[in-house]
Amino acid sequence: MNSKLLNMTLRLTIICAVAALILGVVNIVTEPIIIERKRIEQEKALKALSDGDNVGEARVPANSDDLHNQLLAALIEHSVIGADDDIDEQELITSIYPVDKDGEVIKYILQLEGSGYGGKMIILAVFNMDGSFVKAKLMENNETPGLGKKAEKSQYYNMYIGRGSDSDPVPVSKRSLSDSDAEAISGSTITFDGISKALALGSDYVKLLGGNN
Amino acid sequence: MFNFLKGLFRENPIFVLALGLCPTLAVSTQVVNAIGMGAGVIFVLIGSNIMVSLLKNFIPDEVHIPAYIVIIASFVTIVDLLMQAFVPALSSSLGVFVKLIVVNCIILGRAEAFASKNNVKDSIIDALGMGIGFTVGLLIISLVREVMGAGTITLFPMGSFDGVIEIPGLIDAPARIFSLSPGALLVMGFLMAGFNWLLSKKKKNKEN
Numbered sequence: 401m402n403s404k405l406l407n408m409t410l411r412l413t414i415i416c417a418v419a420a421l422i423l424g425v426v427n428i429v430t431e432p433i434i435i436e437r438k439r440i441e442q443e444k445a446l447k448a449l450s451d452g453d454n455v456g457e458a459r460v461p462a463n464s465d466d467l468h469n470q471l472l473a474a475l476i477e478h479s480v481i482g483a484d485d486d487i488d489e490q491e492l493i494t495s496i497y498p499v500d501k502d503g504e505v506i507k508y509i510l511q512l513e514g515s516g517y518g519g520k521m522i523i524l525a526v527f528n529m530d531g532s533f534v535k536a537k538l539m540e541n542n543e544t545p546g547l548g549k550k551a552e553k554s555q556y557y558n559m560y561i562g563r564g565s566d567s568d569p570v571p572v573s574k575r576s577l578s579d580s581d582a583e584a585i586s587g588s589t590i591t592f593d594g595i596s597k598a599l600a601l602g603s604d605y606v607k608l609l610g611g612n613n
Numbered sequence: 614m615f616n617f618l619k620g621l622f623r624e625n626p627i628f629v630l631a632l633g634l635c636p637t638l639a640v641s642t643q644v645v646n647a648i649g650m651g652a653g654v655i656f657v658l659i660g661s662n663i664m665v666s667l668l669k670n671f672i673p674d675e676v677h678i679p680a681y682i683v684i685i686a687s688f689v690t691i692v693d694l695l696m697q698a699f700v701p702a703l704s705s706s707l708g709v710f711v712k713l714i715v716v717n718c719i720i721l722g723r724a725e726a727f728a729s730k731n732n733v734k735d736s737i738i739d740a741l742g743m744g745i746g747f748t749v750g751l752l753i754i755s756l757v758r759e760v761m762g763a764g765t766i767t768l769f770p771m772g773s774f775d776g777v778i779e780i781p782g783l784i785d786a787p788a789r790i791f792s793l794s795p796g797a798l799l800v801m802g803f804l805m806a807g808f809n810w811l812l813s814k815k816k817k818n819k820e821n
Contacts, residue, residue, distance in 0.1 A: 412679060412680060423691070426691050434698050437698065441701070
């Protein structure tokens, strides 16, 4: 009995060890290609979004209670979140790229995480210093073709352009859209919600960054 | 030849055996997904069938399922890493379903029902037939769903061709339901019925 058990264990271990070895080799070959490809993709998107201005080093949101509370207050005021809700901006804003012209920061590109119909969406969005939206690109996503996938096109973001100031915040509900824009997003409300909330967060965060940094 | 053809028609994994339906319904929103998923499944099927057939005397009966799973999971991980490195767009659009090939019943089913009892050559032929049968099924479903639901046919971008063929008339007013989950089940149901009707007609003709 014992020798049978030993035999089984040994054979299964051999199979696992060989499999692990092969996978290790494949990983060694593909890992640098995957990392390089992701870097190039990101660089290309940042270049297209910055309109030729210089994109600075990526940063992450500062870990400051003061900033967090101000952000929460702004988001509640703009109806992005409910009065009792809390968010973790360090999770939702994954990178902050300052864009400068002749050494002066004129815009910010934020890498934002939103939640769509198909799960996580990564959005790169450009905001002026006053928080007004300029343009965006939907990166990683799993949205439905013909519906949510429309957000991959740059025209999708026309409804947000210029919005983001305190008097005209980023629209987070269909009600704040024009009839034709509301029509355009029908059938993909969850994608719209995810993108809008991410952009509204980005807008309010950039406003807090202001001219500092 | 019989081993190859049975996967295409008489034992088509999707329409007749109804195996691996979960990823089938989930990824069949675009034609390009069907091609990618099909290629992935064919690769894993061939690889695992070869290994299972080669190792059938080495793998003890009592632990044959864990051994098969290790073999299948290894091939799936290889496919996943290769897709991420060389066809990233496809990899992100197939998402978690590439990883889920591990638990696709077709793969384990063929290892258990065929490769573990037959030689390598027959196992390869069986894998090819089943894999191509699966891909063809997936292609038909995704073609109907994408054309009707989005008015497009999405293939791989090549040179100046961006990979998307737009169907005039349908692109402006597609029947969105086909892109969504209920559409997947509807299309699947009708195709399955059609396939079975064809097969039963053929059988009747033979009997007469």
